[in-house]
Amino acid sequence: MILIDPSHIARCAQLAMILEVSATPKPGNIDRDHNYSDTRFEHFLASAIGVYPVLERAALSKEGVGKLIFDAVAESGKWQRGGNTHFGAFILLIPLVMAARRCGNKKCLKEEVEKIVRETTVNDAVEFYSAFARAGVKVKPVTDLDLKDTDSIGRIKEKGLTLFDMMEISASYDIIAEEWINGFEKTFECSALIQEKIKKDSINDTVVLTFMELLSKNKDTFISTKFDTIKAEEVSMRAGRILQKDDMEMIRKDICQFDEELLNEGVNPGSTADIIIAGLFISLFEGMRF
Secondary structure (H helix, E strand, O other), X not given: XXXXXXXXHHHXXXXXXXXXXXXXXXXXXXXOOEOOOOOOHXXXXXXXXXXXXXXXXXXXXXXXXXXXXXXXXXXXXXXXXXXXXXXXXXXXXXXXXXXXXXXXXXXXXXXXXXXXXXXXXXHHHHHHHHHHHHHOOOOOOOOOOOOOOOOHXXXXXXXXXXXXXXXXXXOOOOHHHHHHHOOOHHHHHHHHHHHHHOOOOOHHHHXXXXXXXXXHHOOOHHHHHHOOHXXXXXXHHHHHHHHOOOOHHHHHHHHHHHHHHHHHHOOOOHHHHHHHHHHHHHHHHOOXXX
């Protein structure tokens, strides 16, 4: 087994987070040209830089996924006051970073990350549940295992639910949980799109166009949670219509208008951004440069 330098892997993850938040315009999301009233571009940079020690530990693969996600959320919060910046990204990045230490190619990475998430434990589920409260993440209301109910952790232990089990429960309505269950399918598709587009586009345009393509094909969990599935479908359809145009200048103009509209409405396709980060990580780990 070839073990890759954990520092290299951690830096690939950091750069992925920085490239994603820097790309502009990504409709409805924070980037170097747009902030929210309570969360700013700088908060994302601080989170990406501050979380390095946890990413390096993840690359060493000696701790549980749940503990590492919790610690990543906690470390992110120590460096900025903008709230939840990368929670969804950590759910994808941590197991990918763990898998990368043992891999030198895409096929190996996919096999290893599937193995890692399927071997999670009850303790991983408990740590992950605690990380939700720490991050202050908005979630879809559920009748069982409510994140606001302190008795839920006891029920997780009683039922012997692993973190993979928890993701199975959420997969029908959460695109990030669905990635765990389906072998990070969209994440690897995202990486393939990025590596294809970078051959002719700048890294900024590559990220923006990949973001738009993913958004057009998938209802974003953040939008469904904050609004409803109808709104998420409308946003996806609008992204698809914009990409149908042949002229890149016209596409850029329409994306800018789309961005302004979503920002004014408070519509944030954050889950799509999380998958972009994970796709960028895979691309950088596989040697993509720009």
